[in-house]
Amino acid sequence: MEFLKSFDSDDDVEFVETFFNVVQHVHAEESSNAARTRAVVNRDRQAAHDLLVRDYFADNCLYNDDSFERRFRLNKAIFLRLSNALESRYDFFKQKPDARGRMGFSSIQKCAAALRYLGYGITFDASDEYLKVSERTAVECVDWFSACVYEVFHEEYLRKPTQRDIERLYSAHEERHGFPGMLGSLDCTHVAWEKCPTAWRAGSNNDINVLGQSPLFNDIWTGKAPDMTFTANGHAYKYGYYLGDGIYPDYSTLMKAYSVPRSEKVKFFTKKQESVRKDIERAFGVLKQTWHVVKYATRLWDKERIK
Template structure:
């Protein structure tokens, strides 16, 4: 009469894992397109319900204070929320009609670009808007936090980029520290790509 929870989970995982269209396996799974969409929606809602309080949330004021203190202690950057970067993740189940659209010449296979902010503990944060918390450096209060980025990003007040050609000793030291701190996001991407 109806599908069990296990059948719905299996259908949702098959659609999400293999990247197939909702009507592609109606003969195999005996699931209509409408039911398949409902299974994926139901599965997504269940994942959200189980994990949103800890993993799918915006950082609280307490979290931000912890990030401030950890980044200042570890890297020497007060007011830093994390490192921002992007990476290409192979899209093995890319539909044939889209392959050319998602393939770059230097990579040679379809990819999806993942852009994220990660802290030193590999936590990938979703902040939506800049948090309204101040931090102080040398007695001067600043209203908005910032992220460490590299040269691919535009010049925004919330992005701190290293010098492309550091000339002075001070600029060289800053760029070295900034590059060291940006290893957090590279490490997070490394973990994601291994799983």
């Protein structure tokens, strides 16, 4: 560099040499980033849709209904009901052309991508080879599917129990377990969060907080629940109760086993209470085996979206 000779001191020369090195390094990084730009993959979405139909939805499909239910975690009739309901209500699930005029993904493709993630707990791009759904689109499918299914069906399937429902619960649990006034068993399960911030890992942010997310329990706690009176040993009680273990607080609506049973009567009660609570342990076992998104670490970034 001939023009370096015009500088008066060695310090000036060293400064300019350093400056040129930085410029060359930045230029090299820009070139490297340009080389790493995401390549456009021309996915044949329509062919993937046609293959999915031939495999599972055609009159003479390749796989039978048992295979469908095992792989998608629900039967075909429910899947189609979900897909049709979401497609009729939300623009995201409607098949429409993109900016280049090519048809986008169908509703069954987007629902299938969401259910594959929820059912298997796989990475978001694991279904790309079969469904031709990219990682980013798969994340959107899971978000939209979860939120929209809740919005459409929660009033029917996640509604609060009516007085008649509660009476049936009382009757069923008393007949089967011998606990009058029992609403069910209460427990929570641990959900691992792969993207959990380090500052939160020591807290309880990885746990499903059942006490804070159960509408019926909240209504009982705040006194808004309907009158659910039952009688036990000649005493009338206004609200029903849940069976719980020792980790829960001492609420009147929670019936916990004795930690150190001493008398035969207390030992008998504790044995019965713990045997009945096996139902919810089995339920969590079935839940995790069916929906692996609960069994494995979730890959979503936001806590509200995970909930």
